[in-house]
Amino acid sequence: MRCVLVSEANLKADTCCSYCRNKIGDSYAREIGSRRIYCDYDCYAHAAAMPLDTINTRVVPANSWSVRS
Numbered sequence: 001m002r003c004v005l006v007s008e009a010n011l012k013a014d015t016c017c018s019y020c021r022n023k024i025g026d027s028y029a030r031e032i033g034s035r036r037i038y039c040d041y042d043c044y045a046h047a048a049a050m051p052l053d054t055i056n057t058r059v060v061p062a063n064s065w066s067v068r069s
Contacts, residue, residue, distance in 0.1 A: 002031070002032045002033070003029045003030060003031050003032060003038070003041070003044050004029070004030050004032060005027070005029050005041065006027060006028055006029070006030055007026070007027045008026050008027065009026060009027070009028065011024055011028075011037075015037060017037065017038050017039035017043050018031075018036040018037055018038055018043075018047065019039075019044070019046055019047040020039060020043050022039050023039075024037055024039055025039070027040075028040070029041050029043070029044040031044065031047075
């Protein structure tokens with residue numbers, strides 16, 4: 001993974017870090033391939049070290065499933 005460090009950018013007001021979910025300030029890191037945004041290089045480095053199948057996954061409880069017959 002490669003990233004670009006961006007300074008003094010104007011993003012939407014509710015933009016959050018892809019790793020820690022903190023609000024993005026006026027500088028951030030953006031991954032080139034997926035265009036994901038991270039609040040700083042440390043969050044980017046932690047996300048890059050994670051296995052790809054665990055990034056951005058969501059667990060849905062079994063009792064919320066609906067079955068159609």
